[in-house]
Structure formats: C-alpha cells, structure tokens
Amino acid sequence: MKLTNQEYQEYLNKKSPDSTLLKDLLWAFVVGGLICVIGQAIFDIYKNAVGLSDDMARTAVSVTMVFIGAFLTGINVYGKLAKHAGGGTLVPITGFANAIVSPAMEFKKEGLVLGLASKMFVIAGPVLVYGITASVVVGVIYFIMSFFGGGGI
Amino acid sequence: MNKKCGRQTVRIDNVKIKTAAAIVGEKEGQGPLAQYFDIVLPNNEWNEKTWEKTESKMQREAIRLAVQKARLSLADMDRIFSGDLLNQCIGAGFGLRDLEIPFYGIYGACSTMIEGISLASMLIDGGFAQRAAAATSSHFCTAERQYRTPLEYGGQRTPNSQWTVTGAAAAVLETDAEPGDIAVTHLTAGKIVDMGIKDANNMGGAMAPAAYDTIKAHFSELNMKPSDYDMIITGDLGKVGSEILTELLAQDGIDISPNYKDCGCLIYDPEEQDVHAGASGCGCIGTVLCGYFLDKMRKGEIKKLLAVGTGALLSPTSSLQGESVPGIAHAVSLEVKTGGEKQ
Amino acid sequence: MMSYINAFWVGGLICAAAQVLIDKTKLTPGRILVAFVVIGVILGGLGIYDKLVDYAGAGATVPIVGFGNVLAKGAIKGVNEHGILGALMGGAEAAAGGISASIVFGFLIALIFNPKSK
Numbered sequence: 001m002k003l004t005n006q007e008y009q010e011y012l013n014k015k016s017p018d019s020t021l022l023k024d025l026l027w028a029f030v031v032g033g034l035i036c037v038i039g040q041a042i043f044d045i046y047k048n049a050v051g052l053s054d055d056m057a058r059t060a061v062s063v064t065m066v067f068i069g070a071f072l073t074g075i076n077v078y079g080k081l082a083k084h085a086g087g088g089t090l091v092p093i094t095g096f097a098n099a100i101v102s103p104a105m106e107f108k109k110e111g112l113v114l115g116l117a118s119k120m121f122v123i124a125g126p127v128l129v130y131g132i133t134a135s136v137v138v139g140v141i142y143f144i145m146s147f148f149g150g151g152g153i
Numbered sequence: 154m155n156k157k158c159g160r161q162t163v164r165i166d167n168v169k170i171k172t173a174a175a176i177v178g179e180k181e182g183q184g185p186l187a188q189y190f191d192i193v194l195p196n197n198e199w200n201e202k203t204w205e206k207t208e209s210k211m212q213r214e215a216i217r218l219a220v221q222k223a224r225l226s227l228a229d230m231d232r233i234f235s236g237d238l239l240n241q242c243i244g245a246g247f248g249l250r251d252l253e254i255p256f257y258g259i260y261g262a263c264s265t266m267i268e269g270i271s272l273a274s275m276l277i278d279g280g281f282a283q284r285a286a287a288a289t290s291s292h293f294c295t296a297e298r299q300y301r302t303p304l305e306y307g308g309q310r311t312p313n314s315q316w317t318v319t320g321a322a323a324a325v326l327e328t329d330a331e332p333g334d335i336a337v338t339h340l341t342a343g344k345i346v347d348m349g350i351k352d353a354n355n356m357g358g359a360m361a362p363a364a365y366d367t368i369k370a371h372f373s374e375l376n377m378k379p380s381d382y383d384m385i386i387t388g389d390l391g392k393v394g395s396e397i398l399t400e401l402l403a404q405d406g407i408d409i410s411p412n413y414k415d416c417g418c419l420i421y422d423p424e425e426q427d428v429h430a431g432a433s434g435c436g437c438i439g440t441v442l443c444g445y446f447l448d449k450m451r452k453g454e455i456k457k458l459l460a461v462g463t464g465a466l467l468s469p470t471s472s473l474q475g476e477s478v479p480g481i482a483h484a485v486s487l488e489v490k491t492g493g494e495k496q
Numbered sequence: 497m498m499s500y501i502n503a504f505w506v507g508g509l510i511c512a513a514a515q516v517l518i519d520k521t522k523l524t525p526g527r528i529l530v531a532f533v534v535i536g537v538i539l540g541g542l543g544i545y546d547k548l549v550d551y552a553g554a555g556a557t558v559p560i561v562g563f564g565n566v567l568a569k570g571a572i573k574g575v576n577e578h579g580i581l582g583a584l585m586g587g588a589e590a591a592a593g594g595i596s597a598s599i600v601f602g603f604l605i606a607l608i609f610n611p612k613s614k
Contacts, residue, residue: 001362001365001366001401001404001405003348005348005349006349008348008349008350008362009348009349009350011397012350012355012358012393012397015358015393015396015397016312016313016355016358016393017312017313017393017430018312019311019312020312024309073305073307074305076305078305078307079304079305079306079307081307082306082307082308082309083307083309083310085307086309089307090307095307098305098306098307099306099307101305102302102303102304102305102306102307103302103303103306105303105305106298106303106304106305106306107298107303109202109203123302123303123306
C-alpha cells in the first residue's frame with residue numbers, strides 16, 4: 001500500500017456512506033417542533049388555567065418537560081425516539097433530562113453515590129459549566145457597562 | 154526442525170481444533186446464522202445482576218461447553234488463553250475464576266480469539282502442552298457503557314458505526330491431528346498498523362490497513378495466493394472496512410474477492426437488523442468462526458480457511474485525547490487434514 | 497392557534513440546525529448542546545432572544561438555547577438587584593427550577609427504572 005495517512009483518510013471518507021441528511025432533518029424538525037408545541041400547550045394551561053405569571057409559567061413548563069423527558073427515558077422510550085429524531089430530541093430540555101437520567105440509570109450498578117449520583121452529570125454537566133460560566137461573564141460585562149452610561153446592553 | 158516461515162509466519166505441524174462452542178445474545182439469535190450457535194440467550198441478562206457478570210458467564214459457559222463436547226474435563230486442559238474488551242479484561246478474569254485452568258490473559262481487542270488460537274497452537278506444537286483452550290467474549294451492553302454512551306441515552310449512531318456482538322466463543326485445541334480433523338497449519342502474527350484515522354466510529358476503516366498488511370505478509374511469506382484457500386474471512390471490518398481491504402489488496406495484485414467474507418457482515422441481517430456498517434466485538438469472529446465456519450469445515454464444505462482476526466487498539470481515554478486508532482490483525486490458516494490410511 | 501404554529505416551526509428549525517451539525521460535522525451531541533446553550537447566553541445577554549420568545553413562545557424556550565437565555569437574563573437581573581455579586585447569583589437563581597427538577601427527577605427515575613438491552 002503506497003498511500004500516505006492523508007491519502008488514506010481521503011480515500012476512507014470517499015468510501016464511507018453519507019448520513020441520510022434529508023430524512024434526518026425532517027425527523028428532527030417534526031419531532032423537535034412537536035415537543036415545543038407540547039411545551040406551548042403546557043404553558044397555556046399554567047398561564048390560563050392555573051393563572052401563573054409568564055415567567056413562573058415558563059419555569060413550570062421547564063420543570064414539567066424535564067419530568068416528561070426523565071420519565072420517557074426511564075421507561076426506555078426516549079432513546080428509541082432519539083434514534084430517529086436526533087437533534088429533535090437532543091435540543092429540547094427533555095433531551096437535557098435524558099442526558100441526566102440515562103447515565104444515572106446506567107451506572108446505578110456501581111452504587112447510589114459513586115455510580116448513580118456521580119455519573120449523573122457526566123454528559124449534561126458541560127452544559128451547566130459553560131452555560132453558568134457564560135452567564136456570569138454576561139453579568140460582569142453588564143456590571144462594567146453600567147458604569148458607562150448606566151445599564152442596558 | 155525450523156518452523157519459522159518468515160518474519161511473521163510460522164508453520165504448525167500437529168495441532169487440531171478439537172471442538173468449539175459459541176454462545177450468542179438475543180439479537181444475534183435473530184440473525185441469519187442463529188442455527189449455528191450452541192446457545193442463544195433468552196435475554197441479554199441471562200439471570201445476572203450486571204452486564205459484566207453476564208459476559209463473564211457467557212465466556213465461562215462457552216469454555217465448559219467446548220470442553221464437554223470434547224468429552225474432556227476442565228482438569229484435562231493444560232492452558233487457556235482468553236481475553237475480552239472490558240477494562241483489565243474482567244470478562245476473562247471473573248469468568249474463568251472458578252475453572253481452575255492455568256490461565257494466560259491476552260488482549261488483542263477484537264482479534265483476541267485468533268490471538269488465543271495462535272498462542273495455544275504454538276504452545277501445543279512446541280510440546281509445552283497437550284491441550285489448550287482459547288476463548289473470548291463481548292457484550293453489547295458492557296461495550297456501550299465503556300466505549301460509548303449509556304444505553305438509554307438519545308444519541309444517533311453514525312452510518313459507519315458497527316454493532317458490538319453479544320457473544321462468547323471457545324475452542325479446544327489438542328495435539329495429534331488425524332485425517333478428517335481441522336488442523337492448524339500456519340499462523341501469521343500482525344504488526345500494529347495506524348493510518349491516522351481518528352474517528353472511533355469508523356473502526357472498520359481504521360483496521361482495514363492492518364488486515365491488508367497481515368494478509369499480504371501471509372501470502373508473500375508462504376508464497377501462496379488467495380485461490381489456495383476455499384475461504385478467507387476477516388473479523389469485524391464491516392461493510393466499509395471489508396470493501397477497503399479488498400481494494401487495497403487488489404492494488405497489489407492480490408484478488409481475494411471471489412472467496413472472501415467478513416464475519417461482521419454475516420452475523421446480522423443488514424436489511425432487517427439496523428446495524429449500520431455491520432458487527433464488531435471479540436465475539437464477532439469468535440462466534441462466527443467457532444459456530445458457523447468450523448461447522449462448514451467439519452461438513453467438508455470448506456477445506457482450507459484463512460481466518461484473520463482484526464482489532465482496534467483504542468481506548469476511551471485515547472479517543473478523548475484525540476489519538477488515532479491503531480489496528481492489529483492476526484491470521485490463522487486451518488485445513489481439514491486429508492490423506493493418510495484412515496480415509 | 498398561531499402560537500402553536502410558531503412554536504412548531506421555530507422549535508423545529510432550531511432542532512434541525514442541530515441535526516445538520518450532527519450529520520455534517522464530527523461534533524458530538526455534548527458539544528452541540530454546549531454550543532447551543534452558550535449561543536443562548538450570548539443572545540440573551542444582547543437582549544435579542546426575548547424577541548424570539550415573544551414570537552415563538554415554547555418554540556424558543558423549550559430548546560436548550562432558551563435555557564441559556566434564562567441564565568443570561570438572570571445574571572443581568574442579579575446585577576441590577578445586588579451589584580457585582582448578582583452576576584454570580586442571578587443565572588443559577590433563574591435556572592434553579594429546571595436544574596433542581598433535573599436532579600430530583602433524574603435521581604428518582606434512575607432509582608426506579610433500569611436501562612434495557614437493545
């Protein structure tokens with residue numbers, strides 16, 4: 001074989017099948033969209049039937065969606081749906097719940113403390129690390145800017 | 154007598170594979186080769202509390218079964234070579250704990266079965282043992298949690314990805330190959346070959362150059378050609394890797410295409426079972442060789458077989474650190490012994 | 497009715513964008529989520545994302561990008577109320593419901609259920 005590593009990589013890329021992008025996109029769009037519609041329906045219930053403020057209703061929606069995602073993961077449904085939906089089940093907050101529950105369940109056999117609990121954030125942890133860090137950065141920038149012209153980014 | 158045929162290849166004079174056994178999981182039991190396996194698990198737990206325990210049990214039972222088929226007892230086994238994919242090879246360590254057979258733990262990733270058969274053959278042919286066994290195992294659930302993601306995590310598998318076989322295999326090797334026996338005739342030890350592929354989801358592509366290297370060495374050191382074999386098999390290159398192997402060898406004028414099969418493309422139904430590029434895992438060539446191909450040899454449908462085990466020598470740590478995937482391939486040639494007055 | 501249609505196509509589109517990254521790049525799902533939440537924080541900090549929330553409702557809040565928006569808005573609110581210390585408090589405070597729910601439900605569900613072999 002007279003291929004260099006780079007030539008082989010290019011050759012391999014050519015041989016490897018492509019993802020079925022169009023089908024995947026459709027799945028992601030429809031499932032992701034439907035999850036958001038469910039979120040909207042729950043929001044309307046909390047706002048109109050329960051009478052929560054917009055902000056409280058949104059938090060209540062998050063909590064409810066997290067529960068749904070966690071529960072569907074528990075009964076072995078979310079992973080199956082995600083096989084087709086991909087980004088459609090990854091991006092909604094239900095996917096965040098799936099990322100937390102699935103390792104917690106998987107590593108329960110290594111114990112409730114060092115298995116379940118310590119592996120709980122093995123996938124979702126980075127979202128909190130970078131999300132919260134970025135928010136603190138935003139807060140600090142906002143604080144500094146408030147000295148020059150008083151607030152409002 | 155000099156048994157060295159070349160830098161990588163040795164000749165084995167008088168060793169046979171006496172018996173073999175293969176145990177597979179549920180999904181493999183729904184595949185096209187189901188009838189060739191000794192045991193198909195009713196479920197992938199097999200009454201054990203953890204997947205690791207299940208895998209160990211599969212390995213242990215495969216060895217018991219192979220020894221039983223040979224009408225031997227465990228105490229007749231002088232050595233066993235075994236290994237698996239689990240960290241520190243706990244599949245073998247725990248599975249073989251109660252068998253009380255002198256044990257060498259080995260690791261060749263998914264080539265482990267062929268590595269084990271190679272070492273056992275040399276040990277016996279060298280006169281260091283009368284009988285030795287080789288065994289291996291893999292389990293979809295133990296491999297997923299170690300190498301990839303939790304079972305219930307909503308990830309999508311890439312089109313290149315391969316499905317880890319839930320399966321264990323064992324072979325009992327013995328000295329004195331008589332006509333009609335499946336004799337081990339040559340071994341070619343592979344070199345580690347790394348073409349810099351970093352995608353751990355494309356293991357077939359990463360391992361194909363290693364298989365190419367070993368097969369090429371085998372033919373050149375023995376001055377043989379593919380048509381000298383009825384069948385040439387590789388372990389788990391899958392759809393992508395096996396195509397690449399065929400093309401790489403063809404470029405050097407070695408045409409294996411008429412009688413070449415990849416075990417990773419045989420064990421599942423590619424249309425029905427949704428395994429993307431095929432199967433992988435130690436259990437892949439293990440169960441397909443010990444279950445399917447050795448059966449074909451016993452029935453006389455295949456007389457000469459070249460079995461090439463392929464392994465990807467990566468770990469989750471090396472992948473996270475951005476390393477490429479080193480490949481390894483070992484070859485064993487098997488032949489149904491002919492001639493002699495007994496036939 | 498319009499709010500449902502808007503939630504559907506905006507939410508769907510955000511998910512489809514993630515799918516493009518899954519299929520066309522080597523980014524792992526974990527990295528895509530991190531990217532999306534950070535984008536949410538930036539858009540939230542700039543005050544842009546709330547316009548999308550007004551338009552698409554849950555279509556903007558249910559995707560993880562909305563989580564980033566909540567974090568950023570919380571940090572700004574925190575600064576307004578508590579000064580520089582609020583930058584540390586505000587984000588986590590605003591997202592506390594979702595985070596605590598994830599932990600508690602995650603714990604309970606993992607206690608009760610088990611993964612299934614494929």
